[in-house]
Amino acid sequence: MPKIILHAPNGALFTVDAQIGAxxxxxxxxxxxxxxxxxxxxxxxxxxxHVYISDAFIGLTxxxxxxxxxxxxxxxADRKPNSRLSCQIRMTAALDGLEAxxxxxx
Amino acid sequence: xxGSRAASAGTLIxxxxxxxxxxxxxLREGGYTAxxxxxxxxxxxxxxxxxxxxxxxxxxVDEDNLALRAAGFYTDHDIDIVPASRIVTVSxxxxxxxxxxxDGGRVLRFERLALTTGSRPRRLTVPGADLFGVxxxxxxxxxxxxxRLLEAARDVVVIGGGFIGLxxxxxxxxxxxxxxxxxxxxxxxxxxxxxxxxEFYRQAHEKRGxxxxxxxxxxxxxxDGNNRVTTVELSDGTxxxxxxxxxxxxxxxxIELARQLGLDCARGIIVDDRAQTSIPSVxxxxxxxxxxxxQYPETLVGLESVQNAVDQAKVAAATILxxxxxxxxxPWFWSDQADLKLQIAGLSTGYDEFVxxxxxxxxSFSVLYYRQLRLIAVDAVNQPHDFMAVKxxxxxxxxxxxxxxxxxxxxxxxxxxxxxxxxxxxxxxxRP
Numbered sequence: 316m317p318k319i320i321l322h323a324p325n326g327a328l329f330t331v332d333a334q335i336g337a338x339x340x341x342x343x344x345x346x347x348x349x350x351x352x353x354x355x356x357x358x359x360x361x362x363x364x365h366v367y368i369s370d371a372f373i374g375l376t377x378x379x380x381x382x383x384x385x386x387x388x389x390x391x392a393d394r395k396p397n398s399r400l401s402c403q404i405r406m407t408a409a410l411d412g413l414e415a416x417x418x419x420x421x
Numbered sequence: 422x423x424g425s426r427a428a429s430a431g432t433l434i435x436x437x438x439x440x441x442x443x444x445x446x447x448l449r450e451g452g453y454t455a456x457x458x459x460x461x462x463x464x465x466x467x468x469x470x471x472x473x474x475x476x477x478x479x480x481x482v483d484e485d486n487l488a489l490r491a492a493g494f495y496t497d498h499d500i501d502i503v504p505a506s507r508i509v510t511v512s513x514x515x516x517x518x519x520x521x522x523x524d525g526g527r528v529l530r531f532e533r534l535a536l537t538t539g540s541r542p543r544r545l546t547v548p549g550a551d552l553f554g555v556x557x558x559x560x561x562x563x564x565x566x567x568x569r570l571l572e573a574a575r576d577v578v579v580i581g582g583g584f585i586g587l588x589x590x591x592x593x594x595x596x597x598x599x600x601x602x603x604x605x606x607x608x609x610x611x612x613x614x615x616x617x618x619x620e621f622y623r624q625a626h627e628k629r630g631x632x633x634x635x636x637x638x639x640x641x642x643x644x645d646g647n648n649r650v651t652t653v654e655l656s657d658g659t660x661x662x663x664x665x666x667x668x669x670x671x672x673x674x675x676i677e678l679a680r681q682l683g684l685d686c687a688r689g690i691i692v693d694d695r696a697q698t699s700i701p702s703v704x705x706x707x708x709x710x711x712x713x714x715x716q717y718p719e720t721l722v723g724l725e726s727v728q729n730a731v732d733q734a735k736v737a738a739a740t741i742l743x744x745x746x747x748x749x750x751x752p753w754f755w756s757d758q759a760d761l762k763l764q765i766a767g768l769s770t771g772y773d774e775f776v777x778x779x780x781x782x783x784x785s786f787s788v789l790y791y792r793q794l795r796l797i798a799v800d801a802v803n804q805p806h807d808f809m810a811v812k813x814x815x816x817x818x819x820x821x822x823x824x825x826x827x828x829x830x831x832x833x834x835x836x837x838x839x840x841x842x843x844x845x846x847x848x849x850x851x852r853p
Contacts, residue, residue, distance in 0.1 A: 358755060385806055389809030
């Protein structure tokens with residue numbers, strides 16, 4: 316199982332196992348990682364699963380599509396070049412070790 | 422804090438849906454150390470319902486993706502999940518606490534009781550309503566059955582032009598089936614949106630091949646010799662071929678236990694803004710409740726949404742913990758139909774005026790709702806900026822004047838808090 320390393324807003328570090336095909340958001344929520352709210356459960360409707368992808372992985376996760384891109388314009392925490400909505404990143408073997416910081420506000 | 426731990430029977434949460442789960446999670450997050458029992462009638466643990474009428478029907482997500490928490494989460498947080506257990510009676514003790522009887526005979530003791538019993542689909546009551554092929558959609562079992570039936574179907578009749586009906590119609594149409602939506606009123610989504618949104622959705626679905634029979638009731642469902650549905654008979658006497666009938670005519674809050682306890686109920690269990698029922702030691706949250714409207718508290722509203730299920734559960738947990746009420750949040754909702762995403766922020770009920778922003782023909786526009794010149798809600802179709810801007814404005818308590826809201830040359834975000842003086846209004850409508 317690929318692993319995801321998440322830095323919570325309070326500085327705590329979480330390493331969680333992901334199923335291939337599951338989203339980063341889904342994996343984090345199921346394991347009770349704090350800071351990812353994900354009110355809509357992954358429907359790309361609420362922009363409350365905002366994360367900053369680490370530099371090493373930004374090329375591998377792909378880019379936000381147009382709708383996600385618009386949602387990211389209005390997130391509660393500042394948008395950065397490595398901002399993504401974690402519900403839109405599906406885990407693959409290539410993403411093993413994916414590291415991200417959870418946005419301080421959702 | 423919660424009395425002697427060994428003595429406390431803790432909190433029994435009746436109903437293991439989104440609201441019940443959130444209540445359990447929020448209690449633990451708030452430092453609750455007594456036992457938490459989460460009892461649900463369904464076989465598995467808490468799961469997401471919204472995708473059932475969307476991605477699950479389309480086949481892009483499965484049961485595993487729907488689970489709200491991993492199994493290990495419950496043991497890690499000492500939350501006792503009691504699945505496949507319908508509670509049939511609740512008996513309060515003299516003083517605090519009481520016991521609940523599960524239909525299998527097991528008894529659960531509690532010190533505090535929380536009702537998150539949800540709702541059930543309203544049943545069709547015409548002759549033939551129990552024929553094979555007549556479906557409802559609420560649980561993952563319902564959705565699994567419907568998904569299997571859709572695979573072998575050709576003609577689908579959807580009764581009810583609400584969110585469930587339209588989402589299912591879109592999913593069936595995407596499979597290439599013949600789909601007819603029967604709506605007894607003159608327009609779609611009538612209870613929740615303004616006429617331009619209703620009209621937009623009718624046209625958008627028609628363009629994608631869905632047929633509509635507006636203003637028609639269903640008088641009977643007919644079947645063949647094997648009791649399988651074959652046709653739906655409408656109030657104008659016409660018949661529509663169907664091998665599946667999907668009934669989406671609203672829900673009814675599950676309030677039997679609340680009534681048994683003597684709690685005040687209207688359409689749902691009446692709670693205050695602390696999620697307290699008429700018996701202060703009993704809290705309730707989610708679809709089973711009605712609560713004071715956040716801005717117009719003299720009116721009771723039932724909010725059937727994930728957002729309310731979650732946020733009201735947080736309030737209920739704070740009440741049990743004796744903490745101050747979490748800040749109010751802006752109600753919001755979404756619906757995915759075909760490639761159209763509707764995002765709603767605020768409550769438009771009681772609007773007296775609306776503004777259409779953008780051209781519905783582009784399938785990307787929004788409608789802003791006003792009550793006595795105050796911005797109260799937005800319906801945004803494929804228009805996330807407008808949704809997010811109005812949600813933010815409502816959270817901050819600032820308006821976006823109706824006079825400027827229709828002008829797409831500037832963003833709504835930039836118009837927040839602007840004064841209402843423009844002499845020209847764009848596409849303003851009044852309540853029908």
